Amino acid sequence: MQSKTKKLLAALIAAGIVPAAHAADIKIGVAEALSGGAAQYGVSIRNGFQLAADEINAAGGINGNKIVLVVEDEQGKKEEAINVFKKLIFKDNVLMVFGPTLSNSAQAADPIAQAAKTVAFGTSNTADGITSIGNYVFRNSVTEADVLPATISTVKAKTGLKNVAVLYGNDDVFTKSGYDNFKKALEDQKIPVTTTETFAKGDVDFKAQLTKIKGTNPDAIVLSALLAEGAPIMVQARQLGLNVPVIGGNGMNSVKIFDLAPGGASNNLWIGSPWSIENKAPENVKFIGAYKAKFNGAPDQFAAQSYDAMYIAAQALKNVKLSGDLPKDRAALRDALPSVTWTGATGPFKFRQANDRAGKPAGYDADQAPIVSVTKDGKYVI
Ligand code: 1QQ
Numbered sequence: 349m350q351s352k353t354k355k356l357l358a359a360l361i362a363a364g365i366v367p368a369a370h371a372a373d374i375k376i377g378v379a380e381a382l383s384g385g386a387a388q389y390g391v392s393i394r395n396g397f398q399l400a401a402d403e404i405n406a407a408g409g410i411n412g413n414k415i416v417l418v419v420e421d422e423q424g425k426k427e428e429a430i431n432v433f434k435k436l437i438f439k440d441n442v443l444m445v446f447g448p449t450l451s452n453s454a455q456a457a458d459p460i461a462q463a464a465k466t467v468a469f470g471t472s473n474t475a476d477g478i479t480s481i482g483n484y485v486f487r488n489s490v491t492e493a494d495v496l497p498a499t500i501s502t503v504k505a506k507t508g509l510k511n512v513a514v515l516y517g518n519d520d521v522f523t524k525s526g527y528d529n530f531k532k533a534l535e536d537q538k539i540p541v542t543t544t545e546t547f548a549k550g551d552v553d554f555k556a557q558l559t560k561i562k563g564t565n566p567d568a569i570v571l572s573a574l575l576a577e578g579a580p581i582m583v584q585a586r587q588l589g590l591n592v593p594v595i596g597g598n599g600m601n602s603v604k605i606f607d608l609a610p611g612g613a614s615n616n617l618w619i620g621s622p623w624s625i626e627n628k629a630p631e632n633v634k635f636i637g638a639y640k641a642k643f644n645g646a647p648d649q650f651a652a653q654s655y656d657a658m659y660i661a662a663q664a665l666k667n668v669k670l671s672g673d674l675p676k677d678r679a680a681l682r683d684a685l686p687s688v689t690w691t692g693a694t695g696p697f698k699f700r701q702a703n704d705r706a707g708k709p710a711g712y713d714a715d716q717a718p719i720v721s722v723t724k725d726g727k728y729v730i
Contacts, residue, residue, distance in 0.1 A: 377436030385576035386424030396654030429453035451475035475525035479711030526572030579608030
C-alpha cells in the first residue's frame with residue numbers, strides 16, 4: 349500500500365470511520381464439493397457454515413473480529429481437494445480449513461494440512477482412519493464404526509431380520525470403510541450374509557447385482573453407497589420387486605434421496621445419525637428455522653454438522669489470543685480445539701482422541717451417539 353493511502357487509512361480508523369477490527373478478520377477456508385455428484389452433500393455443508401458464520405458475525409464476531417469464509421469447490425475429487433487445500437493454506441493463508449466433503453478426498457488432502465500444521469476439520473468424513481493422519485485433523489461427523497452397529501441392531505429389533513444381502517462400492521474410501529464396518533457389525537450380531545455384491549463409482553445399472561441379491565431372498569439389503577449410486581440402486585431394487593428394508597450408512601442420509609428415488613422407491617431406508625429434523629431441542633429448532641429462512645428449504649444432517657462445526661471452532665477461537673503470526677495462531681487454535689464442548693443442532697458434542705496406526709495419539713473424532721430413523725413417504729422418522 350502507498351504510504352499516503354496507509355496514512356489516510358490510519359486516520360479513518362482513528363476517526364472511527366473504518367473499523368479497526370477489519371485488520372483482524374479471521375480467514376477460514378471452506379473446501380467442499382460444490383459441483384459434481386457429491387454436491388448433493390457439499391452445498392448443504394457450505395450453507396451450514398455460512399449460516400453459522402453470519403450469526404456469529406451478527407452477534408459481534410469473535411472477540412470483536414469477524415469471520416471471513418474463503419469458499420472453494422473441490423468437486424468431490426481427491427486431486428481437486430489437494431489443489432484447493434494448497435491454495436487455501438499457502439496462498440490465502442487461512443487460519444484453518446473445513447472439509448473436504450468425502451473421506452476419499454480427506455485421505456488425500458488432510459496430510460497437506462497436517463504437514464503445514466494447519467487444522468483440517470471434516471464435518472462429513474466418516475471412514476475409518478481419517479483422524480489417524482495426525483494431530484491437526486479433527487471431525488465432528490460420527491464415524492461409520494460408531495453408527496453402523498446401532499443401525500443394524502435397531503433394524504434387527506424392529507423388523508426381526510434373520511439375514512441380509514450386502515452391496516457396496518469397492519473403489520471409494522468411505523463406501524469401502526462402510527462395508528468393513530457393516531461386515532464386522534453383522535459378524536458381531538451373528539447375522540448371516542446371503543451374498544456380497546459390489547459396484548464402482550459412476551455405475552448406472554445395478555440390475556445384475558440386484559437380481560443376484562433377489563435370488564438369495566434376503567430379509568434386508570445392507571448398502572454402503574454415496575447418493576449418486578445409492579439412489580438409483582434403490583429405484584432399481586424396487587423395480588425388481590425387492591421391497592425389503594435397505595440399511596444405509598452416512599451416504600444415504602440426505603433428504604435428496606426423496607427427489608432422486610421418487611414415488612416411494614426411497615421408503616424403508618434405515619440410517620443412523622446424531623441429527624434429526626424431528627429433534628425438538630431448542631438449539632435444533634433455532635437452527636432449522638434460521639436455515640429455512642435463509643435458504644428456502646429444509647436442512648439435512650450435513651448442514652447441521654457444518655453449522656455446529658463453525659460454532660465449535662468459534663468456541664476454540666474465543667480462547668485464542670490471535671497474534672498475527674500465522675504459524676503460531678494456527679498451532680494455538682489446534683491446541684484450543686480438543687477441550688471444546690458445545691450443544692448445537694446435533695445435540696451435546698465433545699471430541700474423542702483418535703490414535704494413529706501405531707496406537708499413538710493423533711487427531712480427534714466426534715464423541716456422539718446416533719439415533720436410528722427410517723424413511724416413510726418423503727421423511728426420515730424416528
Ligand atoms: C464420507 C461420507 C460421505 C457420505 C460424505 C458426504 O460420509 O465420505 O466419509
